[in-house]
Amino acid sequence: MAKVRAQSGMVRMERADVLVVGGGIAGLSLAARLAEHAQVVVLEGESAPGYHASGRSVAFAHYGLGNGPVRDLTALSMGELAARGSVHPALHIASADQIAALDALEAVHRHYGCDCTRVGLEEARALMPALKPEACAAALVDHASLKLDTHAMLQAHVASLKAAGGRLVTGARVGAIAREGNGWRVETSAGAFAAPLLVNAGGAWADAIARMAGVQPIGIQPRRRTVISFAAPEGEDVSRWPFTKTVGEGFYLLPEGRGQLLASSMDQTPSEPCDAAPEELDIAIAADRVEQATSLPIRRISHSWAGLRSFASDELPVIGAAADAPGFFWCAGQGGAGFQTAPALSRIAAAAALGLPFPEDAAAAGLSFTTFSPARLGA
Numbered sequence: 001m002a003k004v005r006a007q008s009g010m011v012r013m014e015r016a017d018v019l020v021v022g023g024g025i026a027g028l029s030l031a032a033r034l035a036e037h038a039q040v041v042v043l044e045g046e047s048a049p050g051y052h053a054s055g056r057s058v059a060f061a062h063y064g065l066g067n068g069p070v071r072d073l074t075a076l077s078m079g080e081l082a083a084r085g086s087v088h089p090a091l092h093i094a095s096a097d098q099i100a101a102l103d104a105l106e107a108v109h110r111h112y113g114c115d116c117t118r119v120g121l122e123e124a125r126a127l128m129p130a131l132k133p134e135a136c137a138a139a140l141v142d143h144a145s146l147k148l149d150t151h152a153m154l155q156a157h158v159a160s161l162k163a164a165g166g167r168l169v170t171g172a173r174v175g176a177i178a179r180e181g182n183g184w185r186v187e188t189s190a191g192a193f194a195a196p197l198l199v200n201a202g203g204a205w206a207d208a209i210a211r212m213a214g215v216q217p218i219g220i221q222p223r224r225r226t227v228i229s230f231a232a233p234e235g236e237d238v239s240r241w242p243f244t245k246t247v248g249e250g251f252y253l254l255p256e257g258r259g260q261l262l263a264s265s266m267d268q269t270p271s272e273p274c275d276a277a278p279e280e281l282d283i284a285i286a287a288d289r290v291e292q293a294t295s296l297p298i299r300r301i302s303h304s305w306a307g308l309r310s311f312a313s314d315e316l317p318v319i320g321a322a323a324d325a326p327g328f329f330w331c332a333g334q335g336g337a338g339f340q341t342a343p344a345l346s347r348i349a350a351a352a353a354l355g356l357p358f359p360e361d362a363a364a365a366g367l368s369f370t371t372f373s374p375a376r377l378g379a
């Protein structure tokens with residue numbers, strides 16, 4: 001694609017090859033790749049990138065969530081993620097009636113060749129001393145999981161985008177999208193833009209952006225997740241405590257520096273797209289689950305936040321052109337794994353957008369363009 005930027009008429013309008021709506025991890029990771037081949041402009045409605053889901057992640061990469069293809073994407077991403085994270089163990093705990101689920105999770109880890117160890121209560125408590133015996137009949141230690149630096153990831157993509165001649169325009173809320181010739185004209189609070197290819201990386205707003213363009217929505221559902229932060233026991237350095245997660249419903253818990261802990265009850269309450277805020281009940285449930293399973297007293301919640309994780313009905317990302325609208329490209333539905341899948345998913349998305357072959361390593365894992373195509377959702 002030719003790199004073109006121009007102005008037309010009295011009203012300033014910027015032309016590019018590709019417009020990406022959404023400056024979260026989905027939009028920025030794809031934009032950085034596309035910018036090596038085309039003139040790319042990312043339009044972000046907020047004053048900074050990563051304000052919504054991407055700024056609210058707990059930033060961990062592991063195999064304890066997602067379905068098969070999401071785990072494949074995670075495995076394909078781990079090498080690249082290692083440069084943006086530090087190895088930090090994960091401890092998947094199971095009560096006596098969850099042993100079958102732990103067995104299945106261990107099989108998943110072994111399938112990906114993950115360095116992991118099955119342990120009993122005492123070994124688990126050697127790593128995470130606050131665990132109550134009834135919460136942990138057995139556990140799986142993943143020695144290779146990663147604590148990610150999500151800010152660094154976002155900034156690295158912005159830097160790559162700019163280095164290749166692309167632009168991130170913040171404060172550019174998209175308010176209208178119309179067909180213009182074979183492409184799209186996009187009106188934003190920062191002016192008008194036009195391009196033949198429009199990427200929808202709007203996170204929780206992905207369906208709303210499609211509607212704006214007259215494209216059939218695909219049923220992206222935002223779900224709210226709440227995180228609480230509280231002080232670790234007096235004088236205890238918890239920084240080496242593992243990311244601790246129940247194999248089924250329950251909670252996860254992880255250190256934030258030496259003296260703070262983060263926890264979530266893994267809530268996923270359906271929500272409208274919005275600037276999500278934590279609800280008192282969800283904060284209380286998270287604190288209660290931690291207190292039930294550990295000896296940690298939560299006297300005060302230091303801080304809490306919520307963010308929206310956005311899913312298609314089959315909980316797989318949606319990557320590819322809309323069948324009813326040539327040049328409208330979906331990059332949505334990253335769910336609860338948008339960071340840990342971004343390296344592989346953005347390679348797949350860039351190949352699809354540029355008409356290049358499907359990446360060989362992803363094909364060897366059994367994935368294809370069809371796995372993620374919006375056509376599977378009838379769109």
Ligand SMILES: Cc1cc2nc3c(=O)[nH]c(=O)nc-3n(C[C@H](O)[C@H](O)[C@H](O)COP(=O)(O)OP(=O)(O)OC[C@H]3O[C@@H](n4cnc5c(N)ncnc54)[C@H](O)[C@@H]3O)c2cc1C
Pocket residue numbers: 021022023024025026027043044045046049050051052053054055056057058059060061172173174175201202203204205209225226227306307308309310332333334335336337338339340341
């Ligand atoms: C509490 C929590 C914990 C998580 N933990 C992890 C984890 O440990 N590991 C992991 O991999 N993932 C995790 N996730 C998931 C991860 O954060 C998401 O998958 C990812 O951030 C989704 O990225 P996105 O770019 O699609 O969405 P977003 O970051 O929400 O980006 C979409 C952007 O589009 C913009 N936008 C929308 N409409 C418009 C418009 N009209 N005009 C202009 N801009 C617009 C928004 O402002 C927004 O910035 C977590 C999420 C939450 C909420």
